Amino acid sequence: MTDSAAERVARFVDDLLHGRRPRRFNASQEEVEAMTAAAGLVAGRVGADIPDKAALDRIHGRLSEALDESPVLDMRPTRRTWLRTLGTAAAAVVVGVALDEVASNQSPSGPNGAAPTVLMPDNGTWRRVAAVTELPAGHAMPVSTGSIDAVVVNDGTNISAVSGICTHLGCKLEPDDATRKLNCPCHQTAFSWSGKVLYYRLKSAPATLPNIPVRVNDGQIELFVV
Amino acid sequence: MVGLTEPRLAGVPNPNAANDPAAAMYPDWESVYQDNVVGIYQLVFRRVGNAADAEDLAADILMQTLKTLRLPAPVNNVRSYLVKTARSVMADHWRSHYAAKAAALELEHLPAGALVSPPRSESADRAQRLLGLLPDHFRRILELRFLRGYSVREAANEMGVTESNARVLQFRALRKAAELEQEVLA
Numbered sequence: 001m002t003d004s005a006a007e008r009v010a011r012f013v014d015d016l017l018h019g020r021r022p023r024r025f026n027a028s029q030e031e032v033e034a035m036t037a038a039a040g041l042v043a044g045r046v047g048a049d050i051p052d053k054a055a056l057d058r059i060h061g062r063l064s065e066a067l068d069e070s071p072v073l074d075m076r077p078t079r080r081t082w083l084r085t086l087g088t089a090a091a092a093v094v095v096g097v098a099l100d101e102v103a104s105n106q107s108p109s110g111p112n113g114a115a116p117t118v119l120m121p122d123n124g125t126w127r128r129v130a131a132v133t134e135l136p137a138g139h140a141m142p143v144s145t146g147s148i149d150a151v152v153v154n155d156g157t158n159i160s161a162v163s164g165i166c167t168h169l170g171c172k173l174e175p176d177d178a179t180r181k182l183n184c185p186c187h188q189t190a191f192s193w194s195g196k197v198l199y200y201r202l203k204s205a206p207a208t209l210p211n212i213p214v215r216v217n218d219g220q221i222e223l224f225v226v
Numbered sequence: 227m228v229g230l231t232e233p234r235l236a237g238v239p240n241p242n243a244a245n246d247p248a249a250a251m252y253p254d255w256e257s258v259y260q261d262n263v264v265g266i267y268q269l270v271f272r273r274v275g276n277a278a279d280a281e282d283l284a285a286d287i288l289m290q291t292l293k294t295l296r297l298p299a300p301v302n303n304v305r306s307y308l309v310k311t312a313r314s315v316m317a318d319h320w321r322s323h324y325a326a327k328a329a330a331l332e333l334e335h336l337p338a339g340a341l342v343s344p345p346r347s348e349s350a351d352r353a354q355r356l357l358g359l360l361p362d363h364f365r366r367i368l369e370l371r372f373l374r375g376y377s378v379r380e381a382a383n384e385m386g387v388t389e390s391n392a393r394v395l396q397f398r399a400l401r402k403a404a405e406l407e408q409e410v411l412a
Contacts, residue, residue: 006390006397010378013396017375021278027324034400035324037356037407039275041372041400044353049271051264051281059263059285067255067292188250198257199301205253 009034016042119210126222140175140193145225150212151175151182152221153193161214161223162195167207250301255292258304272349273316283319287312359406364399371396
């Protein structure tokens with residue numbers, strides 16, 4: 001009996017160690033205990049229990065399909081519109097305008113389903129705010145151009161920028177790289193790096209942070225501002 | 227303390243929410259997803275040990291929770307409900323895949339704070355501590371298999387035992403590890 005249980009658990013462990021979904025079988029309580037311990041040990045391998053982006057995308061896709069049954073298209077100008085009007089040549093130098101959001105206009109990305117707005121000044125120009133080398137992957141940095149406080153973000157894939165001012169009462173947001181959040185010090189509101197409200201303790205959710213057009217030019221991060 | 231996680235990263239407790247977690251609100255399902263998906267995935271992975279099941283179960287847990295809850299809702303309420311749903315979904319998984327009732331009972335003790343993720347995954351530290359508590363021959367077989375990736379045959383050769391003995395040793399070592407986990411690390 002013990003040999004048989006040992007064999008079954010060994011097969012289970014082999015499946016786990018090869019990254020396979022284990023085969024089903026009827027397990028005794030002793031086997032379940034051993035299998036649970038094996039799962040914990042596999043999880044202890046470096047990085048094993050960190051989901052990859054593809055897995056997160058699939059989970060998000062399943063939720064989106066089930067929960068966004070009636071997507072409301074927002075007709076306000078978005079970064080997509082902006083990119084379209086700017087033309088292909090200019091778009092080529094614009095890095096990381098959160099392409100997932102540009103491509104997913106159908107899913108609500110802000111409170112009440114509001115899509116993020118783009119801060120497009122009438123007389124804007126590209127202004128250098130930092131060197132790319134000053135913004136390593138996984139880092140968010142507050143910058144100021146005099147007219148605008150912003151946060152530029154390098155998420156490891158893209159460089160993006162959002163307003164650095166809380167949409168509730170205008171407090172300056174504080175980036176927290178460890179949690180990838182932008183925290184408002186005034187009323188416990190937190191935004192994601194893409195400007196989405198993550199949580200709030202107000203009567204109603206504040207608006208999504210406006211995005212700010214950003215590009216990398218000659219190794220310099222530039223924002224389109226006045 | 228409310229530990230809130232961002233997709234693609236093991237999250238850390240948020241200092242602001244920690245001051246008054248009861249007051250923080252999730253505005254919509256996207257925020258619930260972004261804040262908890264990694265924590266749920268890790269919670270599940272620690273108990274199933276493979277990415278395919280972890281992904282499916284994490285999605286099921288979020289789906290069931292979000293279809294039930296009315297948002298906006300307080301962070302604490304949502305997280306409590308997520309853990310409650312996780313218990314139920316994982317217990318069903320163990321019952322349907324391995325006819326296991328014991329796992330369901332163990333999950334009853336899952337604390338409400340189980341979704342709170344440490345700054346980096348605690349699974350590696352926990353596994354190391356556990357291995358350190360095991361008798362030498364048990365620790366050796368598990369280290370060879372789980373840390374160094376040896377096959378049963380390679381581990382048996384390394385330890386100078388038969389493959390059959392190596393499987394039995396592995397089984398007993400895992401049971402001892404489970405016992406220690408409940409007694410010492412709980």
